[in-house]
Amino acid sequence: MAALENEQAQISTRLNDPELYKGDPAEGIRLNRRFAEIEEELMNCITRWDELESKTQD
Numbered sequence: 068m069a070a071l072e073n074e075q076a077q078i079s080t081r082l083n084d085p086e087l088y089k090g091d092p093a094e095g096i097r098l099n100r101r102f103a104e105i106e107e108e109l110m111n112c113i114t115r116w117d118e119l120e121s122k123t124q125d
Contacts, residue, residue, distance in 0.1 A: 068109065068112050071105050071108055071109055071112070072109070073108070074105060075102060075105045075109075078098050078101060078102045078105070079102065080096065081098055082098055082099065082102065109116075
């Protein structure tokens with residue numbers, strides 16, 4: 068999870084740079100897609116974590 072969060076933070080920094088969209092709009096689109104993918108992966112990890120936590124508490 069930490070690696071995904073780190074990658075997402077790096078992407079966020081790049082997406083906040085207006086020069087990205089001026090210089091390489093296709094890269095901006097690619098980064099936006101990857102950011103969304105990471106968000107979904109993180110949500111899946113959290114869901115799985117919760118499932119495992121609930122099993123250990125039973």
